[in-house]
Amino acid sequence: MKIIVTGALGHIGSHLIRRLPEAFPKSEIILIDNLLTQRFASLFKLPSNHSYKFFSADVREFDFNKILDNDTFIINLAAITDAAGSFENSEEVEKNNFDCTQVLAEAASRSGAKLIHISSTSVYGTQSNLVDETCPDEELNPQSPYAESKLREESLLKKYSKSKNLQFLCFRFGTIYGFSIGMRFHTAVNKFCWQACLGDELTVWETAYHQKRPYLDLNDAARAIIFAIEKNLFKNTTYNALTNNLTVKEVSDTIKKYIPDMKIKFVKNKIMNQLSYEVSTKKFLDEGFSYQGNLEKAIKETIYNLPHKP
Ligand SMILES: NC(=O)c1ccc[n+]([C@@H]2O[C@H](COP(=O)([O-])OP(=O)(O)OC[C@H]3O[C@@H](n4cnc5c(N)ncnc54)[C@H](O)[C@@H]3O)[C@@H](O)[C@H]2O)c1
Incomplete structure (x- = not known):
């Protein structure tokens, strides 16, 4: 069995690739990343009891024909990921992310390989209190x-x-929280931890403080992907995956337990005007997760992994 992880050096990938050998000890693990975000350190100290093959390559230019067969699982994590920043580089985001997905969908269709694609709960912008995949x-x-x-990629699949x-x-996936060696700090929980550790004010979007949003623990993200492969859960459908629906207040109160002098500053942001909503993960729980x-x-x-003032 072969497992190919694209975008393997990123926040999720750098954690996942360390979990795969334990779950699939006999697998061949192939990592592809174009180092767009320069996370070289994600390759440091990989588990020594497993061999990995790493390709420093762009998914859109990679020749998948030479490595794919019907005993292959592709986990697609390759993307430009800063949602708030994507207003400034929308064309580049679309070209990179959509085209990566299309290349992989083509290659998987041709070879019989199975594709796990990671979309985001940010596709919802609902007025309902609770939303699920059938909305x-x-x-x-x-x-x-x-x-x-993300939504266009889902339709493509x-x-x-x-x-085909x-x-x-x-x-x-809900917004990820949790440490990894290739971690990024664009998203809520991680950004707030970073700011609090540096002694900066937490920049909270004005409307967001009491709004519920879906979050996913990084360990659960890796476990969900492993579970999907183990259960052969390739039903050509979409699952919400989230550990909890939380408000920013709940997140910042938790950080305050460890950094009591933490301060908040309310700021404006373009992704700001939705009402509070929760996302249901019942469909995935019903699969046994x-x-x-x-x-x-x-x-x-x-x-603990960041420098911070005592
Ligand atoms: N982290 C989250 O909160 C979150 C939440 C929901 C969904 N997701 C999705 O999960 C996936 C992984 O997210 P992440 O947080 O690990 O992102 P990340 O930005 O940390 O990692 C993405 C990786 O993809 C690589 N990459 C980008 N374009 C590439 C290309 N064309 N070819 C090869 N490599 C390429 C980058 O170099 C980077 O290492 C993304 O699709 C993201 O949208 C993430």
Whole structure:
């Protein structure tokens, strides 16, 4: 069995690639990343009991024909990921992210490989209190160019499953929290930990403080991907994956336990005007998955790994 991880050096990838050998000890693990975000350190000290093959390459230019067969799983994490920043580079985000997905959908369809694609709960922009995967199109209201691309990628996968026999699973991940060696700090929990550790004010979007949003512990993210492969969960459908729905207040109160003099500054942002909503993960729970993540533990570990004032 072969497992190919694209975008392997990123926040999620750098954690996942360390979990795969334990779950699939006999697998051949192939990592692809174009180092767009320069996370070289993600390759340091990989588990020594497993051999990895790393390609420093762009997914859009990679010749997948030479490595794919029907005993291969592709985990697609390759993307430009800063949602708030994507207003400034929307064309580049679309070109990179959509085209990566298309190349992989083509290659997987041709070879019989199975594709796990990671979308985002940011595709919802709902007025409902609780939303799930069956919601009507009006509740899919992506709030950034990044999220719009995600939605187009999801449609592409559905189209390929019908017209080209692609076998895929798509996860809509909540915002990730938790430490990894290739961690990034664009997103809420991680950014707040970073700011608090540096003695800066936490920049909270004005409307966001009491709004519920979906979050996913990094350990649960890796466990969800491993679970999908183990259960052969390739039903050409989408699952929400999230450990909890939380407000920014709950997140910042947790950080305050470890950095009591932490301060908040309210700021404006373009992704700001939605009402509070929660995302349901019942569909994935019904497949037998259980979440084990813990916000406080993840925040504690992140803070522990950063320099901060005593
Ligand atoms: N982290 C989150 O909160 C979160 C939440 C929901 C969904 N997701 C999705 O999960 C996936 C992984 O997210 P992440 O947080 O690890 O992102 P990340 O930015 O940390 O990592 C992405 C990696 O992809 C690589 N990459 C980008 N374009 C590439 C290309 N064309 N070819 C090869 N490599 C390329 C980058 O160099 C980087 O190492 C993304 O699709 C992201 O949208 C992430």
